[in-house]
Each structure stands twice: as structure tokens, then as C-alpha cells.
Amino acid sequence: MSTRAQTVVLSLRDKILNGHYAPGARLNEIELSTALAVSRTPVRAALAILAAEGLLDYVPNSGYVVRSYTANDIEGVYAARSVLEGLAARTVAERGLSSGARGLLHQNLTETETIAQRTEWTEATHDTWRRLNEQFHEVIFADACNSHLCELIEKSRSIPLLKTVKFRWHDAQTVKNSFTDHAELFDAIARGQSARAEHLAREHVYQAGRRLVANWRKAGIGENISPRQNVSDAA
8 A cells, every 4th residue: 555545544544533524424535535635546545445444334326435333233243252252261261371471461450450549530541541451351362372363353343433432431430340350350261260261251341342332322313423422431
């Protein structure tokens, strides 16, 4: 992909995720190329990439439109995620947690507990929590030593719209609850309790999805939502 096409992708992705283009909006190649001062070729390439990422839908005889996610769509995503992440936790528990992963998870929980004990919720706290949360799950996925499973999990977790909104509106209680979930999951994996680990991982993802869907329905219009609207998630 050319540098110009990359620039167009970044620009359009940012506008979509920040609500400049609302769900259902049609993106016209000619208008975009004029607005961005580029030819239609990089715009066309960028639209195809954003469609592959799940931000756009291609409508025959109409072109690309910004995808609208409904609560049912989100339920489907999290249903799949719960099964995949449960399998990863079970696999690690059955294989035995590696010493490297054990150390990383122990350190992660120590740092997360410090965050969970804070009473003031700041942007810096948010950023630290987001990093620790992602790291906790990624260590488990990697220790499962199943590249196909990791690819499927990554695909289910990397939908740009959900990845952008899910960390935006956390609070101290959400972090405390998630820390407890993580600590219990670590205990089950470390003890080799595969069935318990799978159950805890699946329930953790399920509850995160349930919260997100509830807020999605509350904030959405006709069950569709713009990335600017208030939703929350913690998994």
C-alpha cells in the first residue's frame, strides 16, 4: 500500500471512529478524493481496507457505507469471544502455565491491584489500566501456543469500533470487578484447573459483553450507535 493510501486510510478511519461519518453514511469516492486532495485510486484502496476491517459495508450499485452495529451484532461478537478465550484459558491450564507467563501475570496483577485501590479515576489511570488489561489477556493467549486460536481471538477483539469505545468510560468499580476476575482466572490456570479456568474466562467475557450491550441499547437510536456515544466495557 502506498504512503498516500495509508494517509487516506488513517484519515478516514479517524473520522469514522470519531463520528464525523455517522453509521449508514455513504462515502463517495469523488467527494472524498476532492476533500482529501488525492486521486481516486488511494481513496478506492482505503475504502476496501476499511471494509475489510469491518468499518464499512459495500452496497452494490451504491458503494461503501459506514457500518451500523446493533446490540445483536455485539452479542454475536462476544458470544464468539467467550468461547475462544475460554478455550485459550483451558489450554494453558491443561498444558501448565509457563514460568515466563506466570511471572508476567503475577506482576500484571500486582500493578493492576494498585490501580484498583485508587479512588481517583484520571486519564493517566485509565491509560495504565488499559495497558495492563490488554497485557493480561495477551499473555494467556500467547501461552496457549496455538497460533490459529490466537488469530481467531485477535480477529474477534480487533473490530476497530469496539476496540475504540470499549475502554473509554471505565470507572473505579469496573476496574475492581475486573481485577477480581483476573485474579480468580490466574488462580485457576496456575492450579491447572482447566474446567474452572474455561468457565471463568468465558464468564468474564460474557459479563463484559452484557454490560456493553446494555449501554449500547440505552444509548443507541434504533439500536445503532455512533462511536461518540457513551458505552463501556472492560474485557
